[in-house]
Amino acid sequence: MQLIDGKLKAAEILEQVKAGVEGQVKADGARPGLTVVLVGEDPASQVYVRNKEKRAEEAGFNGQLIRLPSTTSESDLLAVIDKLNTDKSVHGILVQLPLPEQINEQAVIGAIAPEKDVDGFHEVNGGRLLNGDSRAMVPCTPLGCLHLIETVIPDLKGMHAVIIGRSNIVGKPLSMLLLQKSCTVTITHSKTRDLPNVCAGADILIAAVGVPELVKADWVKPGAVVIDVGINRVARDGKQVLVGDVDFDAVRDIASAITPVPGGVGPMTIACLLSNTLAASR
Numbered sequence: 001m002q003l004i005d006g007k008l009k010a011a012e013i014l015e016q017v018k019a020g021v022e023g024q025v026k027a028d029g030a031r032p033g034l035t036v037v038l039v040g041e042d043p044a045s046q047v048y049v050r051n052k053e054k055r056a057e058e059a060g061f062n063g064q065l066i067r068l069p070s071t072t073s074e075s076d077l078l079a080v081i082d083k084l085n086t087d088k089s090v091h092g093i094l095v096q097l098p099l100p101e102q103i104n105e106q107a108v109i110g111a112i113a114p115e116k117d118v119d120g121f122h123e124v125n126g127g128r129l130l131n132g133d134s135r136a137m138v139p140c141t142p143l144g145c146l147h148l149i150e151t152v153i154p155d156l157k158g159m160h161a162v163i164i165g166r167s168n169i170v171g172k173p174l175s176m177l178l179l180q181k182s183c184t185v186t187i188t189h190s191k192t193r194d195l196p197n198v199c200a201g202a203d204i205l206i207a208a209v210g211v212p213e214l215v216k217a218d219w220v221k222p223g224a225v226v227i228d229v230g231i232n233r234v235a236r237d238g239k240q241v242l243v244g245d246v247d248f249d250a251v252r253d254i255a256s257a258i259t260p261v262p263g264g265v266g267p268m269t270i271a272c273l274l275s276n277t278l279a280a281s282r
């Protein structure tokens with residue numbers, strides 16, 4: 001079994017991004033900028049935002065964090081986005097989700113200029129991805145999954161990929177990326193019948209569910225590649241630990257390659273966010 005090292009692949013991408021940013025600085029005389037907007041004090045969001053800022057600055061971007069109080073109205077947030085859309089020094093805009101309940105997330109995402117939407121959640125980018133249009137900003141986690149799969153299977157043509165989870169941020173966009181690579185794609189979800197059996201037909205099995213260690217040994221075809229997107233906090237021996245959606249210890253000896261949690265898909269998400277930001281600045 002090969003462990004697919006997301007930290008290593010992410011570091012490679014970040015090195016390329018860093019070189020690309022310096023190239024842009026030389027060409028334009030200005031540093032590409034990423035602005036993160038955080039509304040409220042959600043503790044998990046604070047950690048995510050700090051990590052994104054730190055990595056963005058390490059890669060040479062001009063990082064800017066706009067913090068707004070949890071009482072911010074939708075129209076005030078839209079006014080901030082409007083300003084960022086027209087600011088030439090800002091190439092990427094990321095609004096950290098979730099937003100407080102008085103704000104409609106879809107309205108906010110839809111207000112970001114599609115070419116600055118480095119999360120790839122704008123409906124224009126969703127449509128471009130669906131159409132196979134190369135201008136699409138592709139959501140970062142599915143893009144990271146694809147890069148990891150390609151480290152072990154360079155030619156995906158004809159492979160049967162089974163995705164567990166149909167969310168707009170992971171399952172659906174990943175299905176489009178894999179179709180573009182000529183995989184045969186099956187998307188499964190909470191209402192899928194006989195899920196273990198469907199999964200057992202996969203050459204590539206991707207779990208993006210949010211249920212700790214859902215995928216068991218008999219769900220995996222011997223030699224399959226397994227990508228675990230899940231990040232679940234569970235209590236083990238009185239301690240909080242992170243586990244994925246795959247029962248790693250049971251599956252590791254059946255799969256030909258598998259991503260660990262942590263250290264698999266997680267680091268790829270920020271790396272792809274920054275490669276999207278570099279692309280936006282170009």
Ligand code: NAD
Nearest residue numbers: 141165166167170189190208209210229230231265266269
């Ligand atoms: P979501 O809750 O939006 O979607 C979950 C999907 O799983 C749904 O489509 C649902 O139908 C399906 N599902 C739920 N229970 C199921 C079951 N028992 N059997 C089959 N399908 C089932 O979640 P999401 O935002 O797509 O995230 C999924 C997981 O990935 C979460 O653990 C999340 O924390 C993690 N995640 C990780 C990263 C990363 O950077 N590594 C990024 C995004 C999400």
